[in-house]
Amino acid sequence: MNDIRVKICGLSRAEDVAACAEAGAAYGGFVFFPKSPRAVTPEQARALALEAPVGLAKVALVVNADDALLDAVTATVPLDMLQLHGSETPERVTEVRARYGLPVMKAVGVATEDDLPKLGLYAQVADQLLIDAKPAPGAELPGGNGLSFDWRLIAGRRWPRPWMLAGGLTPENVGEAIRMTGAAQVDVSSGVESAPGVKDAGRIADFIAAAKADPVPRL
Secondary structure (H helix, E strand, O other), X not given: OOOOEEEEOOOOOHHHHHHHHHHOOOEEEEEEOOOOOOXXXXXXXXXXXXXXXXXXXXXXXXXXXXXXXXXXXXXXXOOOEEEEOOOOOHHHHHHHHHHHOOOEEEEEEEOOHXXXXXXXXXXXXXXXXXXXXXXXXXOOOOOOOOXXXXXXXXXXXXXXXXXXEOOOOOOOOHHHHHHHHOOOEEEEOHHHEEEOOEEOHHHHHHHHHHHOOOOOOOO
């Protein structure tokens, strides 16, 4: 077994939190984006977070959130990290880190090699990077669409911050994704669902088992 760290995003039920903890997830994510089928309110997320055992880091995913939303979320939910998943600028990342005193993970969408310089830019201001598939033009959701990108684009590349691979990962392909990219952390949402927004405990367990199955050479 390797030391891959897994994030299960879009938790909306107590049984989902329990399944994550039982299977060995390192992070559990709560989505505060109304258009998402996985969206929760701060009050719902608080109840779920209080069910989370010690060791499961609680992450709030927001999309271009203003201070009013972030104030409400951080005041209500016991959190370990904020995930900025919109078009937030490096300046906004810096501002959020300073205002809330929490580690910030910045999601960056990748489709072609032209998108890679943004990773270096955000690595200078964020605590972690989340490398996700770039959504199609006009897509309503910035993530959780079940889309992947060409993992060869980041094979062998490294940044001066911890990073997490996302986008179209499933129990069936996560092992290959880790071997191809050398990722030490992976994130999944739709890939462990039985329907949009409905997590499947069996697929959560299968995903984490597959991610941790083989020793992974660190590039």
